Amino acid sequence: MLESLLINFFFLLVPVLIYLIFFEYRSFTYNKFIIFVFAAITMVLCMVFPIKLEIGYIVDMRYIPFLIFALYVGYRYTFLLYIVLNITRFIIGNEGFLQSLAFSTIILFVVPLCHQWFIKQPPKKRILCAIIVSMSTTIFYDLTLIAFIHALDREYWTLVVHTLFTHALVMAVIMILIEKIIANHMARDLLFQSERIDVVSHLAASVAHEIRNPLTVTNGFLQLLGKSQTITEEEKMYIEYSLIELKRAEGIVSEFLAFSRPQSENMVYSNLEAETEYIKNIMTPFANMHDVQIQSSVRNTLKLRYDKNQIQQCLINLFKNAIEAMRDTGGTLTIDVSEEKRAVVVKITDTGIGMTKEEITQLGRPYYSTKKEGTGLGMLMVYSTIRKLNGKIKVESEKGKGTTFSFTIPTS
Known part of the structure; x- marks a missing residue:
């Protein structure tokens, strides 16, 4: 036997x-x-x-x-x-x-x-x-x-x-x-995710500031050139295209700058309520353009120490992605901040197009995006920010039904 x-x-x-x-x-x-x-x-x-x-x-x-x-x-x-x-x-x-x-x-x-x-x-x-x-x-x-x-x-x-x-x-x-x-x-x-974020962080720290200055100067001169009375309409059109591309390049550089280490002057000790309300207010016009309703709930008494600018940029990226996922049909964007044992839990839920399991596994990788015009740096910045706070990220999604992006941040 x-x-x-x-x-x-x-x-x-x-x-x-x-x-x-x-x-x-x-x-x-x-x-x-x-x-x-x-x-x-x-x-x-x-x-x-x-x-x-x-x-x-x-x-x-x-x-x-x-x-x-x-x-x-x-x-x-x-x-x-x-x-x-x-x-x-x-x-x-x-x-x-x-x-x-x-x-x-x-x-x-x-x-x-x-x-x-x-x-x-x-x-x-x-x-x-x-x-x-x-x-x-x-x-x-x-x-x-x-x-x-x-x-x-x-x-x-x-x-x-x-x-x-x-x-x-x-x-x-x-x-x-x-x-x-x-x-x-x-x-x-x-x-692997940590190694990717570290590579991008080092790259951002060493390159982003140096690139931003010449971009700003070039942008200023092109604007002055566009006001000239001696250039043709076709040349003005070329200048407008150049300004658009410069603006896009500055946006990418700004996303790189978000990977830098938390700055002491931006550190706060809070329960995320002020940041949640602020991001809701500034994103409401963008949401209204796409017939999206924003609902928020803060049921958290625990406080965290974090870089306010980075958390705000993190929430902006998540809100923007959620709204863009509902731009064709409209829907509801919900953010819920709660506490669980000794951790703060933030859940951002949309009723958009959703993602497959394969797409979820790719999130946070440099230059990977589910949007044709996306760079993937926004989501990489989200993963980087939560990682700096020793947090954990969880994504649940179903095609055609929506996505829930949640992260848990310990208070100690």
Whole structure:
């Protein structure tokens, strides 16, 4: 029995290690397919090589990959896994196929309901949730067997206890490994993001001020030249084009300057209420142009120390992006400032065009923008500002429904 148990555990463990070594760096969509293949193979192997007990019962761990997949992925691929499970069980034959079909059908319809809630939880809660789900399904399955087993002796209840403990332990080990992979992936992304921001920050500090001065001088001379009475209309048109491009260049330089270190003369100690109200007031005319309503709520008593100019520029960039995402249809822009334990939470929500998961993963990268005319520096500045405050950023979006951009800043 111990040998069969270790073999089943081996079937569950190896795919996790293979994924970690060979497939961790693949894209999200490709990863989901690979995970499905691994889960299906693991599930089939657990059924083909079950744990045969001396008292005559046969158990396996087929539902551990099935449950994990349902919790992390949801209905779409889980339905395919459900088909693989029951086809394999039908081919294996023997008694119990109908019970297995009914039980797996219940899991298919119930467990993926927790998917959206599950993926939003912190790692420790996800591990605990998976263990509870595994134990609950094991208990439910054992209780359903009562209808088919007439003599429930001590050996049966001993089997139930051992099965329950084994499933919980194996689920805990696999979930810890999975969450470790996820944590490593997030840490690597954060490291890359920090390196990108540092590069841009150094570039901004060394170049931006030097570029701005000649741009200002050139702008002034072009304006004077445009007032000359001796140039033709065509030449005036060229000057206007030059001024437009200079203005755009100055805007890019201004965005670079926002990456500089916080200035002592701009530091304040506040709960963000004044900045929220100020940004709402100056962005309202721009919002009205695009039929966007701005709603704000400040329910925060905690105070932070921050560079006022940088926070204001950060909020302006987020407001501007949100409004531009709703410029064709109008909508509502909501900013909510609240407190959570010892941290300030800011959520900016729009009802605009939304983004795909791939687009969300690209946010904060230099020169990446979802807008054709965008430079990506505005969002990079947002990530840089929040990083300086040791904050964490989270983006939730759905195509056609809108985006919620939230960041959490600790007070100490």
